Amino acid sequence: DAGVIQSPRHEVTExxxxxxxxxxxxxxxxxxxxYRQTMMRGLxxxxxxxxxxxxxxxxxxxxxxSAKMPNASFSTLKIQPSEPRDSAVYFCAxxxxxxxxxxFGQGTRLTVV
Amino acid sequence: KQEVTQIxxxxxxxxxxxxxxxxxxxxxxxxxxxxxxxDPGKGLTSLLLIQSSQREQTxxxxxxxxxxxxxxxxxxxxxxxxxxxxxxxxxxxxxxxKLSFGAGTTVTVRA
Numbered sequence: 071d072a073g074v075i076q077s078p079r080h081e082v083t084e085x086x087x088x089x090x091x092x093x094x095x096x097x098x099x100x101x102x103x104x105y106r107q108t109m110m111r112g113l114x115x116x117x118x119x120x121x122x123x124x125x126x127x128x129x130x131x132x133x134x135x136s137a138k139m140p141n142a143s144f145s146t147l148k149i150q151p152s153e154p155r156d157s158a159v160y161f162c163a164x165x166x167x168x169x170x171x172x173x174f175g176q177g178t179r180l181t182v183v
Numbered sequence: 184k185q186e187v188t189q190i191x192x193x194x195x196x197x198x199x200x201x202x203x204x205x206x207x208x209x210x211x212x213x214x215x216x217x218x219x220x221x222d223p224g225k226g227l228t229s230l231l232l233i234q235s236s237q238r239e240q241t242x243x244x245x246x247x248x249x250x251x252x253x254x255x256x257x258x259x260x261x262x263x264x265x266x267x268x269x270x271x272x273x274x275x276x277x278x279x280x281k282l283s284f285g286a287g288t289t290v291t292v293r294a
Binding site for chain 2: 103112113115118125126129161163168169170171172173174175176177179
């Protein structure tokens with residue numbers, strides 16, 4: 071298996087633009103997580119899905135952030151409009167269940183200028 | 184609030200020395216504890232997962248222990264090598280199914 075695949079690896083955008091980050095979980099995994107990593111706050115859980123259903127989105131910072139999982143092999147995290155303080159590395163992770171080993175993608179480094 | 188703490192934030196050792204990395208968590212009601220490695224600019228690589236019913240897990244030169252009653256986990260890396268230089272993160276899965284991460288310990292192994 072190729073592991074968790076995220077795209078793009080790097081994204082530079084101007085403030086106010088819409089940004090969409092993509093994630094393909096490991097085949098057969100039914101739990102998917104979106105994390106954000108910054109120097110100041112470390113790794114923070116934004117949202118997690120189980121069987122394509124959002125279970126907990128309490129970590130989503132604002133209404134500007136939204137996430138979808140239309141099927142078991144694809145998820146998106148959208149920021150609209152983007153702001154400079156959204157600059158961070160965004161990670162997607164998947165696991166075979168909510169209490170099993172989590173595997174992370176390589177991350178998307180987002181820079182909002 | 185459920186918190187995970189890693190001390191020290193950074194560690195430098197000569198090659199060949201054994202590494203001991205500490206992780207503490209505030210709530211003993213965890214499902215599991217996972218150790219990760221992160222290289223600069225890279226993603227997280229899972230090293231070991233310890234279920235709440237286990238006391239330790241081993242993989243090669245790595246050994247992780249778990250003491251739920253005291254809220255502690257320790258990662259031991261035997262005979263360290265320069266290639267072990269990285270940031271090591273521990274994460275506890277609490278009963279809300281959220282993985283909570285420590286801030287990490289950045290390890291430098293000097294050749």
